[in-house]
Amino acid sequence: MRHIGIFTLALIIFACNPENTDQPQKMQSQSDDLLVRNTYTNEQFYEVPKRNIPTDLPAKPKNIILMIGDGMGIAQTYAGYTANKNNLHLFQFPYSGFIRTESIDKYITDSAAGATAFSTGKKSYNGAIGVTPDSVAQETILETAEKNDLATGLVATCRITHATPAAFVAHQSSRNMYQAIAKDFLNTDVDVFIGGGYNDFAKRDDGTNLIDQLEQNGYLVLDAPDAIESANGDKIAGLLYPEHPPKMAEGRGEMLRKASAKALEVLSKNENGFFLMIEGSQIDWGGHDNSTEYITREMLDFDQTVGDILDFALQDGETLVIVTADHETGGFTLTGGDPEKGYVEGSFTTGYHTAVAVPVYAFGPGAENFKGFYDNTGIYHKMMEAFGF
Ligand code: MG
Ligand code: ZN
DSSP states (O other): OTTTHHHHHHHHHHHHOGGGSSSOOOOOOGGGGGOEEEEEEOOOOOOOOOOOOOOOOOSSOSEEEEEEETTOOHHHHHHHHHHTTSOOGGGGOSEEEEEEOOOSSOSSOOHHHHHHHHHHSOOOOTTOBSBOTTOOBOOOHHHHHHHTTOEEEEEEEEETTSHHHHHHHOOBSOTTOHHHHHHHHTTSOOSEEEEEOHHHHHSOTTOOOHHHHHHHTTOEEEOSGGGTTTOOOSSEEEEOSSSSOOOGGGTOTTHHHHHHHHHHHHHTTOTTOEEEEEEETTHHHHHHTTOHHHHHHHHHHHHHHHHHHHHHHHHHSSEEEEEEOSOEESOOEEEEEETTTTEEEEEESOSSEEOOOEEEEEESTTGGGGOEEEETHHHHHHHHHHHTO
């Protein structure tokens, strides 16, 4: 042993570690123990057509579509871009910026406070659903749009009572109050909402059947994903799954695209315009799972929906589209990739959200106001200004 020496021993240990074969030696830190790394190779590539993106649009939009990729940081978008052979609809948006995401009392926000900042323009605490820090209901942009005779809608790939969509229609002190949140849907006149969460309306501790009440209020209630395409109603409550919709890897298919198309079909009938929020809910869950595959597949599903929305807005000419995130999840980054093979290697530094600023992309009348660096509450204020409220 004495003859081997410390240096030789270190060399042997270094050479025997498979992580060190073709990589520079890592700086040792405590976070190395937490580092998770895994890969995904995409096999379902899609075309992203070259689009002519006009910028000589009217100053004021008639419609606003806010698209939220939950937990979608730069690395999540870039994983999708790489996995689809360097193609992403999202990257055709002419204006981009960044937003700060922290909540009123936490450096790292959750989705409830994040969505409440977008929906009300007010910072609140983690867990808050459409309420101020002292738990007082705050009018949301969706409710203001309703008051101004616009049509409104919510589409998500989670239960519709989950934090992000909930914060646009409900007012509850905690995101966990799913049944109370479901009841709040009956207090607004939202025209379309599509996601999961049937049980929050149908199997309730208070014994009430909110499905019956929805029907009495004029909603066509859908309880299965294959009902979306043929659905024909002026008001639609799409509660397509008992709880959350499945992940892409477990067969969700084109639910988000079809639900978004249906929402556009219904909302476009209102000649005053509409406000629609569409969420790619599970990009976040891929981050919590520290799964490169989960993130990438959800990102690509969201991006294909972004492409559909961009085409709608291009044809319509009066629709402002904003795509952003409530926060980043997973401390995700890319430590390898090959766009030609649709291959991405992701690494993670946490199982929760992170504090870093997240991107904003915008197209349409007033889109130029969304560039730069600002607070997440700015999304609300810029949308309100665009609507002229
Ligand atoms: Mg969410
Ligand atoms: Zn999350």
